[in-house]
Amino acid sequence: MTTHTPAQIAHEKRRYIQVFVWLTVLTGLELGVIYTPLSKIAIGGMLIMLAGTKAALVAAFYMHLANETRTLTWIAMTPAVLCVLLVFALLPDLGALTRAFTQATPQVATSAPPPPH
């Protein structure tokens, strides 16, 4: 196990407080963003970016991924990539879900009647 020197530990403690301040500020920003007069898509995009930044800060500094071997980073990234793929895999189902919830019948293309002679 790596032995940490007092200087390293003091540096880490400062970093922990800095990250805490950032996490608090970003959480405050998230709460502020939902009251801004922007479109839902813009607010959603900003919220996802803020949440991703907060999650990355926790993983990198509190879970020490920034100082770990690359193997752990790859292990941590794998579920994130798979979950993004899962979201894209579910996208084709959204239309079917919407129809099911609204109980709308899908429009069936009908051939035009032959013109009268």
Add this chain to the structure above:
Amino acid sequence: MSHAAAAEHTMGVEPAETPLTPESWGKLGMWIFLAADAMSFGGLLAAYGALRYGDPGWPNPAQTLGIQLTALMTFLLICSSVTMVEALAAIREGNHAGLRKFLLLTICGGAIFLGLQAYEWDHLLFHKGQSITKNNFGATFFILTGFHGCHVFGGVCYLSAILGRAVRGVSGALIVGLTAAIGTIAAVYVTFQTEMLIVGILAPVAMAAVVLAVANALRGEGVYSAHNNNEVEIGALYWHFVDLIWILVFTFVYLI
């Protein structure tokens, strides 16, 4: 096994195997577990997203759910993450009192989170008419937050076991962990019965006080030191993961 490796082994430290793997197999195992657990949460969040965006009649979360209370819960988990890293830093300095103090604060933070969640659930179930069977909103909300709450409960018991081990080995871990489990269930139950926010805060604090009393009563020879704190670091990984997942749940379920 060489003399150096044997000496290291007796201190509870696992030797590094290759440059690609971390210095501790326990840490690698925890990361693999967390990756699998993250996929469970990812599946639930993806299902939530698909159901929500496919349903035009989905209620507005900001109106249905209390954002102020949940923001407080988020801040509480962030604070508990800070106390957890401070606990690890303390034992790396050989500061046993600091380890116990910050571990107890982390446990207390997790337990208060659960008390507040019990209050929130009670409010939603009995005052706002939501339930897990009412609609897709209720089903996905209660499953997601309940699954996360189970993780917080597991984390409280896990960190309590580490606190017990810090004061008296395996027996301490069992006794303090069990005390925390029973105390947390009791605190959540009392909150649910009284339907009062203040009880959701005070009952978990009382539970943490009982855990502290039990840990102090057991005070003997702990196992952690400045050179042997691998288990604390692995426990901290789990706790930070619970915090990280809540950051995502808070954004996707409450804010968006």
